[in-house]
Amino acid sequence: MIESKYKKAIGLILKCNPDNIFLYWKGRVALYAILKAMGIKKDDEIILPAFTCVVVPNAIIYLSAKPVYVDISPDTFNMEVNRIEEAITSKTKVIICQNTFGLSSNVEEIIRIAKKHNLFTIEDCTHGFGGTYNGKPNGSYCDAAFYSTQWNKPFSTGIGGFSLINKSELIVKVKQLEQEKIQPSFLEQLALVSLLIFNRYFINKFTYWSLVRLYRFLSKRNLIIGSNQGDELSDIKMPQKYFKNISSIQARMGIRELKKLASFKKLRGKNASAYTQFLKENHKVYVNNNLFDNHLFLKYPVLVTNRDLFLKLAEKENISIGDWFLSPIHPIKEKFELWKLNRDHFPVAKIISTKIVNLPTDIDDNRKVLDFIKTHIDMIESDF
Template sequence: MTSDPLRAYERAFAESVGTAHAVSFWKGRVALYAILKALGVGPGDEVAVTGYTCVMAVNPILYLGARPVYIDIEPETFNMDAASLRERISERTRLVIVQHTYGYPADLDALTKAAAERNLSIVEDCCLALGSRYRGRPVGTFGAAAYWSSQWSKSYTTGLGGMATTGDPMLAQRIRGVWEEASEAGGAAVVMLRMQLAAYRMLVFPRTTSLAQRIFRWLTRAGLVIGSSTTEEFSPVMPEGFLRRMSRFQAKVGLRQLDRFERSADHRRRLKRFYDERLAEAGWRVPGIRPECDPVLVRYPVRVRDKAAALQAAARSGVELGSWFESPLHPIQTPLEAFGYVEGCCPEAERAARETVNLPLHPRVSEAAARRSVELVCRIGPPDDSR
């Protein structure tokens, strides 16, 4: 009898990230929702979250009737600042979501200590950090649970896809209970996803990325493809059909991708070293890494003097350059108040959103393509105070 690919993928994924239990979902944000619900988050609770993130990582908090509390970032690492966390948590704070931004492990010593002082659980946001380690341990194994994404822009892609992981068997049972409530992925959606993955493999390369993204966004708005986010998901109100399971097709793709991941991770490490060396030679201050961190980056962040000019130059010249995070709650620009964010509450995050672009690291990026990316950002120049 053929084994269930969903269960096979969950077992393989749990083993790959060093934990005991994994539960698969349609998207990473759905996995986060399941974790929060399983942990009992609800009305009146507060959840601490970085102020430099994707709005889809905040909405599950709102869907459950809780309130996000935004924590500023360390400018060197783009990760949550433990001092800011201590200042902003209250007696209503239920847990802390620790994001490993761009793949750089957060300061887990300081953050777990700050959380423990108030008896708060930690959930790790590992959507950008597959393969990263902190003090020799995989990220995702330091809190009560973690969630992961295999959406288009992540370390590997199943088109869409999410995973909740935990080492706690009782919590795993409760997350599985939320999974039981979720709907199956529809046949039409799976067929469309299959076609999109085939097109992605054939058409998306560093020189074509900008054009491909523009076409993809237009097709998404027209309802002709499955986008990373539906229009309804940009609202703090939970859309119909949000709670959905991963399809067997995605699980089969995920199993193949896991087998290839270590080669991809080695490629990402080599390109990161290349970017570090070339930018340092040009006099740039490269992102700071603590000695206890061993990152596998999904993208390489660089602060520039004029972000809009950098992105326009990249689009004109066929150089792949990422824009996120474009705001403290990417990609939302205004009004952020609908999501509980007050302008000015996270000044370092807001500055990072104004200044930071990101360079590609995925397996289709050659050293020649990486060199073009470095040359472009060097033409734009760093912020005045970053040399």
């Protein structure tokens, strides 16, 4: 079966038993399954970074549990480990750490804290598949990890996701949940194939910005299969048919795309080093690649003084600079209380989410991006 072939291919990269990998329609669904397998229920508290995608707290809220945010460190854009313990209460059940932009969290320290308080750990590796931490693939250390294969991820199947379960008692429970997965409908699969074809033949540097805007507009209104369904961004109600299985189209595409992962990883590293060198020479904020051993560098984060203007200028020159995370729970801009978030409690995340942009790392020629940041060097922050 194509799904088991896909699991085998993923297992080779994660250096794990393919039977411990579980496939889903999206990464967020994998997280939901992990939390469900952990027995998360009403009023349980789940710790997560105050710098993530809103679908992460959504998965927690769909189980009637409470997201408890922790501010981030400006070095890695991941949770400030020294602030985790103050967020732990008698209701805490899980700590979720993240690979923001591919940068690792201080996973060992997080696991030490979790063990001390008898908590589960989950690594959100949606940005970090293919990267390593202390010599092992991202996702190897926590009780479970989840990954995304949505557009812009380390490898893409349009939309898609999977989990790696490292704790045997959880494997049994995740296996039981397999029977509850809804199969994608014929129409959903057809829509996905159309998007993949469109993406392959029509997206280029000239059409990128207008098509991204059109895609976001249509998916917000549920007019096409989007990364987010409209109601995931405006409400905390679980969308219908959320707990969905992967389709064979995604599995087939995943097998094909995985073959390119190693060369892309090399390219990402090369571009990230060039950006680091340039920013360092110009005394601007840069990612210190000595922090952990082998980042994936899905994107290269940069802090700017006027983000709207910076993005507008990039668009004019057809440079695909990204806008994650424009809020601590991207892309939410209002009604934060629905997601139990008071941004004033997380000053680092609050400031960074007003200044951050990301440079592309998967491009063959970085000269245009380097020229662009050189021209607009005054807009790049020298300090956090």
